[in-house]
Amino acid sequence: MEDRQFGRLRFICGENYGKYPFNHSVYIKGSEARIIIDPACSLEKLTRLRDQEGVDMIWLSHWHEDHFHYMYLFDGAQLWISETDFPPLTDVEIYLNWYGIDDAKIRTYWNKLVHEEFNYRPRTSANFFPINEEADIGGIRVQTIATPGHTPGYLSFFFPEEEVLFIGDYDLTPFGPWYGDAASSIEETIESIRLLKKIPAKKWIACHEKGLFEENPGRLWDDYENIIYAREKRILDIVSGKPSTLEEIASAWPIYGRPRKPLEFFEPNERVLVKKHLERLQKNGLVVKEGDKYRKI
Numbered sequence: 422m423e424d425r426q427f428g429r430l431r432f433i434c435g436e437n438y439g440k441y442p443f444n445h446s447v448y449i450k451g452s453e454a455r456i457i458i459d460p461a462c463s464l465e466k467l468t469r470l471r472d473q474e475g476v477d478m479i480w481l482s483h484w485h486e487d488h489f490h491y492m493y494l495f496d497g498a499q500l501w502i503s504e505t506d507f508p509p510l511t512d513v514e515i516y517l518n519w520y521g522i523d524d525a526k527i528r529t530y531w532n533k534l535v536h537e538e539f540n541y542r543p544r545t546s547a548n549f550f551p552i553n554e555e556a557d558i559g560g561i562r563v564q565t566i567a568t569p570g571h572t573p574g575y576l577s578f579f580f581p582e583e584e585v586l587f588i589g590d591y592d593l594t595p596f597g598p599w600y601g602d603a604a605s606s607i608e609e610t611i612e613s614i615r616l617l618k619k620i621p622a623k624k625w626i627a628c629h630e631k632g633l634f635e636e637n638p639g640r641l642w643d644d645y646e647n648i649i650y651a652r653e654k655r656i657l658d659i660v661s662g663k664p665s666t667l668e669e670i671a672s673a674w675p676i677y678g679r680p681r682k683p684l685e686f687f688e689p690n691e692r693v694l695v696k697k698h699l700e701r702l703q704k705n706g707l708v709v710k711e712g713d714k715y716r717k718i
């Protein structure tokens with residue numbers, strides 16, 4: 422994989438195929454500002470970019486740490502994000518709450534992780550994107566597209582002149598979509614996937630793994646959405662065998678498929694994703710909760 426230039430937009434390939442804790446970033450030379458979107462691709466590349474070409478603005482698609490990883494390199498740059506997704510960047514306690522982490526030990530683990538590995542520094546102010554509007558920001562025309570689900574204030578970016586759509590964490594990976602935070606939503610994720618699928622782009626840029634799609638992803642959008650239903654089916658199969666607690670269901674790893682390490686990281690992830698599915702299954706009348714056990718109706 423290599424970096425690619427499309428008009429004024431550059432796809433910057435992340436380390437290890439942009440797998441967490443890295444991503445793929447985008448650099449734009451607008452006529453009024455030099456912009457980096459989601460600066461988490463590579464310390465080396467971003468340092469070079471800063472020193473040789475310059476960065477005036479940071480755009481974040483959302484608040485997750487694998488997107489702001491190297492934001493600290495660009496201290497003087499203006500930060501742009503949706504107003505909805507800004508609160509976790511102002512205070513680490515809000516950050517942990519938004520992940521829905523209650524357990525004191527796991528909070529301590531995450532607090533240390535975001536500070537030490539991801540250089541978390543609380544921000545007091547930011548510029549907020551207009552939502553679902555075509556705007557000129559930094560001398561580049563961009564259409565902001567509210568695509569909640571992954572996070573509530575998630576933004577995708579369409580560049581009409583370049584016909585490039587930045588889909589970010591709706592990343593079309595075989596793992597499937599993430600909707601495990603306190604305020605994530607499976608329903609909104611499905612709607613956002615369907616909305617993005619309809620945008621008439623010529624190139625698509627995602628933040629992880631393959632990253633750059635120069636052909637219409639087509640069926641991949643459906644495959645990606647269908648992963649949600651496959652996860653749901655695995656959970657339903659577990660609770661139809663025997664009523665089970667959230668812990669019991671999560672310990673069968675219906676999302677990740679197998680135990681993943683470090684457990685402090687993946688166990689809570691598995692649990693929150695399973696919990697989201699159980700809430701949806703209850704809402705849709707497919708599962709009932711009796712005491713602390715879930716049972717298929």
Ligand SMILES: [Zn+2]
Binds near residue numbers: 483485571590
């Ligand atoms: Zn994310």
